[in-house]
Amino acid sequence: MTKGKLDWQMDEHQNGKAPLSLQNVHVSYATRRGKVQAVRNVTLDLHAGESLALIGESGSGKTTLGLAIVRLLPETAQISPGVILYRRDGREVDILKLDRNEMREFRWRDCAMVFQAALNAFNPVLKIWAQAWDTAKAHGWHDKEAVRRRLVELLEFVQLDPKRVIDAYPHELSGGMRQRVLLALSLLLNPQVLILDEPTTALDIITQRTIIKLLRKLKEDQGFTMIFISHDLAIAAELADRVATMYAGRIVELGASEDIFYRPRHPYTLGLIRAVPTVTGGFEQLFSIPGSPPDLIDLPSGCKFHPRCAFATDRCKLEEPELEEVGPGHTAACWHWRAVEEELQRNPLHRGVLSVLQAISFNAEEEAVS
Amino acid sequence: MAPILEVRNLTKKFGKGKETVTAVDSVSFAIEPGETVCLVGESGCGKSTTGRMVAGLLEPTSGEVLFEGKNIKELDSAGFRRYRQSVQIIHQDPYASLNPTQTVRQILTAPLLRHNKVKNRAGAEARALELLEVVDLTPARDMIDKYPHQLSGGQRQRVAVARALTVEPKFIVADEAVSMVDVSIRVSILTMLARLKEQFHVTFLFITHDLALAKYFAWTGRITVMYLGRIVEDGPTQRLITDPRHPYTQALLSAVPEADPELAHRKRQIELREAEIPSLLNLPSGCTFHPRCPYFVPGECDQRVPPLEPLDVGGRVACPVRKHEHVPLLV
Numbered sequence: 001m002t003k004g005k006l007d008w009q010m011d012e013h014q015n016g017k018a019p020l021s022l023q024n025v026h027v028s029y030a031t032r033r034g035k036v037q038a039v040r041n042v043t044l045d046l047h048a049g050e051s052l053a054l055i056g057e058s059g060s061g062k063t064t065l066g067l068a069i070v071r072l073l074p075e076t077a078q079i080s081p082g083v084i085l086y087r088r089d090g091r092e093v094d095i096l097k098l099d100r101n102e103m104r105e106f107r108w109r110d111c112a113m114v115f116q117a118a119l120n121a122f123n124p125v126l127k128i129w130a131q132a133w134d135t136a137k138a139h140g141w142h143d144k145e146a147v148r149r150r151l152v153e154l155l156e157f158v159q160l161d162p163k164r165v166i167d168a169y170p171h172e173l174s175g176g177m178r179q180r181v182l183l184a185l186s187l188l189l190n191p192q193v194l195i196l197d198e199p200t201t202a203l204d205i206i207t208q209r210t211i212i213k214l215l216r217k218l219k220e221d222q223g224f225t226m227i228f229i230s231h232d233l234a235i236a237a238e239l240a241d242r243v244a245t246m247y248a249g250r251i252v253e254l255g256a257s258e259d260i261f262y263r264p265r266h267p268y269t270l271g272l273i274r275a276v277p278t279v280t281g282g283f284e285q286l287f288s289i290p291g292s293p294p295d296l297i298d299l300p301s302g303c304k305f306h307p308r309c310a311f312a313t314d315r316c317k318l319e320e321p322e323l324e325e326v327g328p329g330h331t332a333a334c335w336h337w338r339a340v341e342e343e344l345q346r347n348p349l350h351r352g353v354l355s356v357l358q359a360i361s362f363n364a365e366e367e368a369v370s
Numbered sequence: 371m372a373p374i375l376e377v378r379n380l381t382k383k384f385g386k387g388k389e390t391v392t393a394v395d396s397v398s399f400a401i402e403p404g405e406t407v408c409l410v411g412e413s414g415c416g417k418s419t420t421g422r423m424v425a426g427l428l429e430p431t432s433g434e435v436l437f438e439g440k441n442i443k444e445l446d447s448a449g450f451r452r453y454r455q456s457v458q459i460i461h462q463d464p465y466a467s468l469n470p471t472q473t474v475r476q477i478l479t480a481p482l483l484r485h486n487k488v489k490n491r492a493g494a495e496a497r498a499l500e501l502l503e504v505v506d507l508t509p510a511r512d513m514i515d516k517y518p519h520q521l522s523g524g525q526r527q528r529v530a531v532a533r534a535l536t537v538e539p540k541f542i543v544a545d546e547a548v549s550m551v552d553v554s555i556r557v558s559i560l561t562m563l564a565r566l567k568e569q570f571h572v573t574f575l576f577i578t579h580d581l582a583l584a585k586y587f588a589w590t591g592r593i594t595v596m597y598l599g600r601i602v603e604d605g606p607t608q609r610l611i612t613d614p615r616h617p618y619t620q621a622l623l624s625a626v627p628e629a630d631p632e633l634a635h636r637k638r639q640i641e642l643r644e645a646e647i648p649s650l651l652n653l654p655s656g657c658t659f660h661p662r663c664p665y666f667v668p669g670e671c672d673q674r675v676p677p678l679e680p681l682d683v684g685g686r687v688a689c690p691v692r693k694h695e696h697v698p699l700l701v
């Protein structure tokens with residue numbers, strides 16, 4: 001049913017330059033209580049064809065960062081300072097300098113964002129076909145037949161029956177179907193980069209698997225460059241080549257997926273991994289991270305993680321660490337990443353296929369804390 | 371040991387005429403004192419409806435709930451009140467379950483006084499402080515004057531647990547109790563709940579759609595899998611997750627995203643014949659999984675509802691076709 005290749009005009013030769021470069025990006029929201037520092041000092045290169053996962057707790061700034069890239073932030077938000085460069089076909093633009101029309105083009109043709117709340121991402125009174133045609137028209141397509149053919153092709157690609165979906169209203173579709181329609185619509189104008197915010201959150205397990213398979217296909221067969229935003233570590237493990245951990249608006253660790261999951265060097269990343277069980281692995285000893293995320297209006301001094309961190313020293317209270325290299329292609333922002341490394345030598349993560357299938361006392365957490 | 375709770379052919383229908391749905395269909399199970407049982411399955415399969423009937427909050431259309439060996443329909447009003455206190459339910463959304471105009475003190479002391487669990491206000495206050503310690507909301511003296519909106523999601527859930535404990539329950543139905551809590555603090559709430567098992571001999575029915583949580587919380591207990599209102603498989607947790615026998619359990623376990631790259635890439639991929647779940651309004655005949663099942667046998671699976679039969683490896687399964695087949699989940 002699905003064709004092997006759609007006619008993507010991928011450009012994999014960017015003269016070695018990343019399609020997307022974020023430099024020192026800050027985003028804040030003005031509120032009555034004060035300035036919410038939702039994203040701070042994010043510097044990041046997204047390579048052609050790679051998939052990057054942004055993980056972190058609720059409120060860590062993941063969605064804000066995604067919205068900043070496609071400039072869909074509310075008016076109370078401000079991106080400053082910061083530079084976001086986008087490159088395609090040998091040209092380079094500063095996204096923050098584009099005007100409204102240019103931005104609209106950019107959003108569909110270059111970098112499309114697929115949102116978390118799949119129902120209100122639609123116009124509820126328009127059938128799926130009408131939504132697609134409106135978008136295509138707005139971007140200078142006139143040939144209805146061609147747009148329809150393309151939509152049918154895309155719906156087949158996301159494993160939906162076009163006949164059933166194309167003349168349906170959004171509310172007539174299940175959550176998983178809507179998520180796939182959104183994905184198809186976001187591909188309509190051949191973007192180079194896709195940003196997916198919580199692509200599987202709130203979907204049933206089997207539907208999640210369908211979406212994951214599709215996203216893998218986009219990545220592996222079509223070479224898309226993708227950013228996955230999720231609070232769910234599993235999405236990162238399933239889909240990402242590289243993973244960035246965000247805490248209090250900053251990227252605190254960045255590395256290859258295997259490095260992040262098996263050799264984390266930031267205490268927060270380690271904390272997240274030790275907090276989530278697997279299903280088909282053995283029994284992992286789990287621990288939670290004490291305390292709760294900081295108030296982004298009134299951030300702690302020094303390392304923003306220090307009030308919750310088991311490795312913190314006086315230095316952490318005073319000075320904020322920058323990302324530094326902790327291994328090849330692996331960076332972490334922690335004064336004591338070597339102590340984390342030693343801790344992992346003492347208490348390895350019981351993960352992977354080989355982890356032991358044996359019961360460990362449920363009180364492990366309390367023993368470890370004391 | 372005699373079960374603390376047993377349900378027999380428990381059935382719940384909602385709606386009228388053509389719109390009738392059978393949310394829970396002839397569900398039977400028994401839970402022994404001190405056991406931890408997890409009820410898992412996808413959205414709409416009837417987990418909460420089952421939990422609410424177990425807690426006496428919803429009347430079954432047919433079938434029985436037995437608590438400590440007694441059919442709850444046959445209890446007198448004092449007996450029924452005692453049962454309602456003995457079985458407490460903790461919901462997913464602590465926002466919705468706590469009165470926003472009451473402080474933690476009021477939330478906890480009111481039921482203590484109402485059910486005569488303490489002699490007077492001072493006793494209630496002291497007991498409330500104790501309960502806050504039990505659920506790790508410390509320093510308790512600082513917490514007791516807070517309103518729900520001044521607490522984080524995890525803290526509110528702890529208050530909900532403390533409130534359930536005011537009436538000294540023997541059995542707690544935890545319905546997605548940590549689903550809305552951030553991953554980083556889930557484990558500490560689970561550990562706290564697990565401690566209640568030891569400290570107060572509470573038996574748990576833990577409802578979740580998250581199989582990884584079920585595995586963790588019920589590691590030495592049991593998991594029961596529901597699909598479209600029926601139990602399709604149950605058994606000791608470690609058997610069920612390593613050697614699932616029902617094709618739906620296998621599909622579910624193979625589909626769960628894993629927070630581990632190696633597992634994620636070594637998971638067996640099971641292709642279902644149909645991706646979409648059928649509507650409760652239009653249930654398939656026979657085994658309701660048959661339109662999606664890769665092992666479907668025409669003329670058999672679509673003809674009769676497979677009975678839930680005991681397995682030699684522990685537990686029960688409702689699939690005569692595959693009940694003897696081991697399918698490794700990792701390749």
Ligand SMILES: Nc1ncnc2c1ncn2[C@@H]1O[C@H](COP(=O)(O)OP(=O)(O)OP(=O)(O)O)[C@@H](O)[C@H]1O
Pocket residue numbers: 029030031036038056057058059060061062063064065074076231296
């Ligand atoms: N419009 C807004 N006005 C003020 N503050 C906001 C606004 N949108 C988000 N925030 C705040 O900015 C911070 C980052 O929010 P963001 O939505 O980016 O986090 P997230 O990591 O995507 O979290 P989640 O996992 O909950 O989706 C939060 O503290 C949030 O409360």
Ligand SMILES: Nc1ncnc2c1ncn2[C@@H]1O[C@H](COP(=O)(O)OP(=O)(O)OP(=O)(O)O)[C@@H](O)[C@H]1O
Pocket residue numbers: 384385391393411412413414415416417418419420579650
């Ligand atoms: N009060 C009600 N009136 C009508 N239908 C109901 C009612 N309560 C539940 N249902 C229906 O019964 C079925 C089972 O619902 P239930 O809430 O038990 O599922 P669940 O397994 O807990 O799902 P979830 O994981 O989404 O919480 C659903 O189809 C639901 O729509």
Ligand code: SF4
Pocket residue numbers: 266267268303304305306307309310311312313316321333334335336337
């Ligand atoms: S810098 Fe200090 S407080 Fe921050 S994560 Fe590292 S050890 Fe913890």
Ligand SMILES: [Mg+2]
Pocket residue numbers: 062063064197
């Ligand atoms: Mg978000």
Ligand SMILES: [Mg+2]
Pocket residue numbers: 417418419545
């Ligand atoms: Mg429910």
